[in-house]
Amino acid sequence: MHAPSDADQRHQPVAPPDGDAPPKPHQPHQPVAPPDGDAPPKPVERHQPVAPPDGDAPPFVGLTGGIAAGKSEALRAFARLGAATLSTDELAHELLDDPQMRTRLAERWGERVVTDGAVDRKRVGEIVFESPEELAWLESVLHPLVGLRVAEWRAQVPTARPLAVVEVPLLFEAGLEDVFDATVSVIAAEGTRARRAAERGTELLEGRSDRQLSQEEKAARATHVIRNDGTLDELERQVESIVAVLTGTRGAA
Secondary structure, eight states: OOOOOGGGOOOOOOOOOOTTOOOOOOOOOOOOOOOBTTBOOOOEEOOOOOOOGGGOSOOEEEEEEOTTSSHHHHHHHHHHTTOEEEEHHHHHHHHHTSHHHHHHHHHHHOGGGEETTEEOHHHHHHHHHHOHHHHHHHHHHHHHHHHHHHHHHHHHSOTTSSOEEEEOTTTTTTTOGGGSSEEEEEEOOHHHHHHHHHHTTOOOHHHHHTTSOOHHHHHHHOSEEEEOSSOHHHHHHHHHHHHHHHTTOTTTO
């Protein structure tokens, strides 16, 4: 796949006419310009999400991206800007700490995956990323439980929140894009991602990356794309721009 370009950007859908008013003409998005001086790159925008019925719930947004691209930092930026946020990785970690889950894993893989009475996530990671069959089994156990937790969380998000944002690392790989009103993919240069992964001691990067779509494919499928090669301030300004678009406040900003 190729990196998103001007040709990849779709027009916003034309709203249905209101009474006798004619529909507004298509308005193409502005292309993303490379950084100029201190100005951060603008996020790529593809289309507006479907508005929730009667405005009863904030738009439901799926956040994804490659390993070490900056998904978690983007999620924190959404939270600082008022969005309700949730990480499915954190949900999975909480589920792994559940005593019943610990028992199931030990029955499957033996006591080697339990250290000091807790699940050893590193050993679990080594098992599942070396064996597609074991990974499929673990996902068949975890994913339904994670899905239930996400649904419960979304139902409790206050209507006053501008957005409800869920970080899902394998969003497109799992075919979940239609669950959300909009999707956001965070991308970064390969060298930047490798440096970040090394700094935080991420292991099994290649094995994990092989399971994922390329950054270009994720970007091509996403409603919005954040290029995260700069500072945290630049990242937050891109997130702020997306929040404005998704909440319909860009014109008022």
